[in-house]
Amino acid sequence: MRLYLCEKPSQGKDIARVLGAKQRGNGCYNGPGIVVTWCIGHLIEAAPPEAYGEQYKYWSIEQLPIIPERWRSEVKASTAKQFKIVKGLLAQATNLVIATDADREGEMIARELLELCGYQGAIQRLWLSALNDASIRKALDSLKPSAETLPLYDSALARSRADWLIGMNLSRLFTVLGRQAGYDGVLSVGRVQTPTLRLVVDRDREIACFVSVPYWTVEVNLSTAGQSFSTSWVPPDDSADAAGRCLQQTVAQQAAERIRSAHEAQVLSVETERVREAPPLPFSLSTLQEVCSRQLGLDVQETLDIAQSLYETHKATTYPRSDSGYLPESMLADVPTVLDALLATDPDLRPLFNRLDRTQRSRAWDDAKVSAHHGIIPTLEPANLAAMSEKALAVYRLIRAHYLAQFLPHHEFDRTAVRLSCADERLHATGKQIAVPGWHQALPRHDADADDEPAKRRQVLPPLAEGTRCLIGDVELKALKTLPPKPYTQGELIKAMKGVAKLVTDPRLKQTLKETTGIGTEATRAGTINGLLTRGYLIKNGRAIRASEAAFTLIDAVPTTITDPGTTAIWEQALDMIETGQMTLETFVGKQAAWVTQLVQCASLAIKVPEGPPCPLCGETTRQRRGKTGPFWSCRRYPDCKGSVAITPAGRRKRLTSRKLRRSAPKAF
Structure with missing residues (x-):
C-alpha cells in the first residue's frame, strides 16, 4: 500500500481528489492501492526538561545546564488521536510519499514522525508549489528521491534542538537570577526572539535619547x-x-x-x-509582508495567514513561505496558461492585457537565483474572487500585479x-x-x-x-x-530581521556574515513577532510597535552575545550549511550545547549565591530575594512554595550585576 503523508487535512483532501482516493476513512482517504492521510501540524514535540528527570520540575541554577544525552520527543496530547491513525497506517505501508509543505519545517513534521514510529519502507518526496489540480498532477509526475530532501530534516532538527537548549536553559537561568533580584516575572529567552526584541529596544532607546536640533x-x-x-x-x-x-x-x-x-x-x-x-520581482513572503504592512496596514501574521488561505483555500496563488522572488526558467512555458487564467478570473483586466508582451522575459526568470522555492505568483487555474474577503482580495491583487508587471515595459x-x-x-x-x-x-x-x-x-x-x-x-x-527615527512597524521589523547583516557593527561578525543572512526564516519571522506581542514584550501603538518595560529588563539582564542579532544570523548561516551538507547536525548541536554550558558556568561563578536557612513550609534551602521592604530569604522552590524567612543585616550579600555577567559571557561559535 502506498501512503501519502500530508501536513494538513485540507492539503490531504486536495491531493486525494487528484489521485482518485474518493472514499473517506477515519483520518484518511482511500483509493485503489493508495491511502492519503495527514498530520495536523506537528503531531509530536520535543519533550520538556522534566521528562529527563523529576529534579527539573523546579527551576534552579544548580541544575543547569540541561543537556540531553539522548533527545526525547512525545506525542502532543491535542492531536494524539490523529497520531494513532497515522502510526497504524505507517505500519501497513510499503511505500511512503512525504507530501507535507515543501520546506524545512514540513520535512521535519514528516521525518520526526517516521523516526518515532520506526518506519523502514521506501520513501519519496512530493514537492508542491501550488495546490491547484494542474500543479498537483505535475508534482506527482516528478517525485523526488528521499535522499534529496533529507538534509532539510537535519537542518530543521538542528534548529529545533538549538532553540530547546537556549530557550529552556537561558529562560530558567535569567528568570531565577531575576527572582533573586526581585523581579517576579518570567524572562523568556529565545534564539531568535531575543535578538529581534533587541532591535526594537535599541530603536526605542535611540528615539528616547534623540536630541532635536x-x-x-x-x-x-x-x-x-x-x-x-x-x-x-x-x-x-x-x-x-x-x-x-x-x-x-x-x-x-x-x-x-x-x-x-x-x-x-x-x-x-x-x-x-x-x-x-x-519591474519589481514577484513577492517573497517577507517582501509581501513589508508591502502589506505599509500599504494595507496588515500585521505580518495576518499577511501570512491571508497568503496561506490564498494558497490552501482559494488555490489562487503559489506556496507563500518562500524566501525568493525569482522564478525558474522552466515556468516560462506556463506563462500563457497563467495569463489566460487571470483574464478568466477577472475580465476587467482586458484593457491592461492588451498592453502585455507575453514574450517578454524580465530579470525575474533566473534559475541561478531560485532557492528551494520561487516567488509567489498566481496559479494555472482561474480563481473565484467573490469568495475572497476584502483583505484577501487586496493581497491577491498585489501578488497578481507583481506577476503582470513582468510583461510590461520599464x-x-x-x-x-x-x-x-x-x-x-x-x-x-x-x-x-x-x-x-x-x-x-x-x-x-x-x-x-x-x-x-x-x-x-x-x-x-x-x-x-x-x-x-x-x-x-x-x-x-x-x-x-530634526526628527527622531520612527518606531518600527511590523513590516519594517521583518525587513530589519531579513537584512540584519547591514545592522551588525562587530567587524568579525560583519566579515563572516553574508549580506543575505537574516535572523529567523520566512516561515518563522511572523510567529516570532506575534510571540513577542503575546508575551507582552512588544506593544502595538497604531501601526508602530514599541518595547515594554519587561523588554528593557530582559535585554539589560542577558549578555550581549544572546541579544546580538549578528550571533543569531551566524547560527542561521550554520543551519543553511547543514542543509547543503557543509556541516553536520551533531557538530552544530554540540557547539550550541558547549556555548550554553559556558554561559551557565559564567553565571554561576559570577553570582556565588549563598544558601539561607531552611524554608519553614517545606524544608528546602532558601535564596535571597528583594521585596518592597528589603531583602529576605525565599524558598528555592518559589513560586511553587512561598515560604520565607526574615534576613539579618549580617546575612546580606552583594547582588549580581548584569554588567559583570555580560563581561564574562562566552562568545557563540
Missing part, C-alpha cells in the same frame, strides 16, 4: 510662462550641517529678506536624466535638477515627468509608495533653460526641527 529653510515659489513651481534656498556651506540644513536662524532670515526684495531669479543650469525602473521618467540664482542666493528645484508608465499600470495603487516622496520632488517643471528668468512669488521662512 533646530534648523531653518526658505521655500520660494517661482513662475515662468504662466506656470509656477517650488524651489528651495541652498544655505552657504559655513552655516549648514552635513545634511545641508541651515543651523543659523539669522543667515536664513537675511536670505529670505534678500529674495523677497528681488524681482526675479535666473536659471543657472538645467540637468535632466532619464530614469528607467525595472517605468521611465525624467528627473530634472535646476540651479537658480536670486539676489546672490542659491536656489534649487527638482521635478519629475513620467515618460513611460510601464509596469506602474499593473499596480492596484501605483502611487502608494510615491506618497512618501515630497510633493516638490514630484512636481512637473515648466520648460526651463539656462538664462531663463522667473518671477518671485511667495517666500516662506520655516523654522523646523
